Amino acid sequence: xxxxxxxxxxxxxxxxxxxxxxxxxxxxxxxxxxxxxxxxxxxxxxxxxxxxxxxxxxxxxxxxxxxxxxxxxxxxxxxxxxxxxxxxxxxxxxxxxxxxxxxxxxxxxxxxxxxxxxxxxxxxxxxxxxxxxxxxxxxxxxxxxxxxxxxxxxxxxxxxxxxxxxxxxxxxxxxxxxxxxxxxxxxxxxxxxxxxxxxxxxxxxxxxxxxxxxxxxxxxxxx
Amino acid sequence: xxxxxxxxxxxxxxxxxxxxxxxxxxxxxxxxxxxxxxxxxxxxxxxxxxxxxxxxxxxxxxxxxxxxxxxxxxxxxxxxxxxxxxxxxxxxxxxxxxxxxxxxxxxxxxxxxxxxxxxxxxxxxxxxxxxxxxxxxxxxxxxxxxxxxxxxxxxxxxxxxxxxxxxxxxxxxxxxxxxxxxxxxxxxxxxxxxxxxxxxxxxxxxxxxxxxxxxxxxxxxxxxxxxxxxxxxxxxxxxxxxxxx
Ligand SMILES: Nc1ncnc2c1ncn2[C@@H]1O[C@H](COP(=O)(O)OP(=O)(O)O)[C@@H](O)[C@H]1O
Ligand SMILES: [Mg+2]
Numbered sequence: 001x002x003x004x005x006x007x008x009x010x011x012x013x014x015x016x017x018x019x020x021x022x023x024x025x026x027x028x029x030x031x032x033x034x035x036x037x038x039x040x041x042x043x044x045x046x047x048x049x050x051x052x053x054x055x056x057x058x059x060x061x062x063x064x065x066x067x068x069x070x071x072x073x074x075x076x077x078x079x080x081x082x083x084x085x086x087x088x089x090x091x092x093x094x095x096x097x098x099x100x101x102x103x104x105x106x107x108x109x110x111x112x113x114x115x116x117x118x119x120x121x122x123x124x125x126x127x128x129x130x131x132x133x134x135x136x137x138x139x140x141x142x143x144x145x146x147x148x149x150x151x152x153x154x155x156x157x158x159x160x161x162x163x164x165x166x167x168x169x170x171x172x173x174x175x176x177x178x179x180x181x182x183x184x185x186x187x188x189x190x191x192x193x194x195x196x197x198x199x200x201x202x203x204x205x206x207x208x209x210x211x212x213x214x215x216x217x218x219x220x221x222x223x
Numbered sequence: 224x225x226x227x228x229x230x231x232x233x234x235x236x237x238x239x240x241x242x243x244x245x246x247x248x249x250x251x252x253x254x255x256x257x258x259x260x261x262x263x264x265x266x267x268x269x270x271x272x273x274x275x276x277x278x279x280x281x282x283x284x285x286x287x288x289x290x291x292x293x294x295x296x297x298x299x300x301x302x303x304x305x306x307x308x309x310x311x312x313x314x315x316x317x318x319x320x321x322x323x324x325x326x327x328x329x330x331x332x333x334x335x336x337x338x339x340x341x342x343x344x345x346x347x348x349x350x351x352x353x354x355x356x357x358x359x360x361x362x363x364x365x366x367x368x369x370x371x372x373x374x375x376x377x378x379x380x381x382x383x384x385x386x387x388x389x390x391x392x393x394x395x396x397x398x399x400x401x402x403x404x405x406x407x408x409x410x411x412x413x414x415x416x417x418x419x420x421x422x423x424x425x426x427x428x429x430x431x432x433x434x435x436x437x438x439x440x441x442x443x444x445x446x447x448x449x450x451x452x453x454x455x456x457x458x459x460x461x462x463x464x465x466x467x468x
Binding site: 122140144 | 311315317
């Protein structure tokens with residue numbers, strides 16, 4: 001067999017393409033759900049970490065530290081295989097989404113915290129001096145400025161979450177990697193894996209380019 | 224006349240440093256009070272206590288228009304009545320000049336967007352910046368930014384305006400345009416407490432000058448009394464040092 005017939009076999013590709021596409025759909029859904037939930041979770045944890053009263057502040061910190069240090073694969077296995085022992089049985093999708101959200105939320109919280117803390121004190125003082133409520137200070141003054149600072153690192157976080165969805169194949173999620181390995185076994189040919197790799201790159205490369213552009217633009221201080 | 228701002232026995236410490244010691248001060252409606260004194264005297268801290276940007280010792284009290292300045296529900300109400308102009312402008316860089324001014328009237332006073340913007344344009348006209356409504360703060364000079372900051376504070380129609388060295392961060396050629404706007408305000412009856420190193424401005428505009436040193440009010444009087452016939456040795460040496468530069 002030639003190199004091309006081994007690694008990019010068109011017959012194999014034709015047979016496995018529907019499976020790969022459905023895997024890509026699952027990966028995309030899992031990634032989007034985890035990213036969105038992680039962003040919301042991260043924002044609230046960051047606000048708790050900076051502004052709330054003591055027990056909550058400490059809890060926020062502990063959460064951030066733990067979920068940034070636990071390997072995602074371990075967390076995934078705990079959620080899927082260990083929680084049923086205490087009566088909590090989640091579907092593969094829910095297990096994977098929970099684990100990914102908990103971890104990406106911890107990273108997002110640190111990113112939001114850094115973004116908020118990068119806003120000069122004078123912005124808070126001017127808002128307070130005008131009599132703005134805490135909520136309006138955050139939504140009208142602080143967060144719109146912090147968003148610009150946090151978009152590049154948050155995009156990086158998105159890239160990591162999408163990559164990490166591949167780990168979900170260990171809890172029997174029919175995601176892109178799982179479908180690719182199955183198709184590869186079925187066809188006794190590595191083509192599905194190669195195509196899956198190309199699909200990951202096709203999703204993530206634009207994001208990688210975007211981060212670079214945003215970072216350059218932010219460094220130039222444009223608005 | 225009733226005091227708009229009433230400060231009683233105000234003390235404040237930062238850790239172990241005593242920054243204000245037993246300061247009392249009444250400011251009446253329409254009065255312009257200039258606060259002078261060496262760096263580190265506690266001038267900024269004093270006026271930042273009035274809208275509780277700094278917390279102060281329980282022994283002291285501050286009233287603004289009869290409302291006690293304390294943490295709690297009435298704090299936002301007090302802050303809405305107290306305008307502040309900062310040394311470093313602190314404009315909101317992501318909002319246009321017009322929206323910088325319109326934001327708080329809309330959010331705090333409940334004006335509609337159109338009403339708030341109309342008010343913003345009127346005030347921009349008053350500080351001589353009508354043509355710059357749609358620019359961003361970063362596109363303006365320092366003097367222009369500080370005039371926008373004054374308009375922003377005025378837009379809340381506060382009972383009293385606090386200024387913390389409003390011209391100290393400006394290039395010398397821009398000091399005059401800001402002082403001109405402030406003179407106009409003083410002439411139109413706005414109650415003002417101004418921390419400043421501009422002795423010419425204080426002499427010309429102030430109803431009362433307060434000299435602070437070491438966290439205390441050392442001397443207070445009309446500009447003539449304080450500048451031409453200071454009673455206290457500390458005032459004299461401060462003024463001498465300024466004149467000699
Ligand atoms: N946030 C702070 N933490 C600790 N010390 C402070 C703080 N702000 C001011 N101080 C101290 O309080 C004293 C008075 O400061 P300030 O009110 O800024 O004086 P002024 O405005 O007259 O120059 C200074 O000695 C200064 O170092
Ligand atoms: Mg000062």
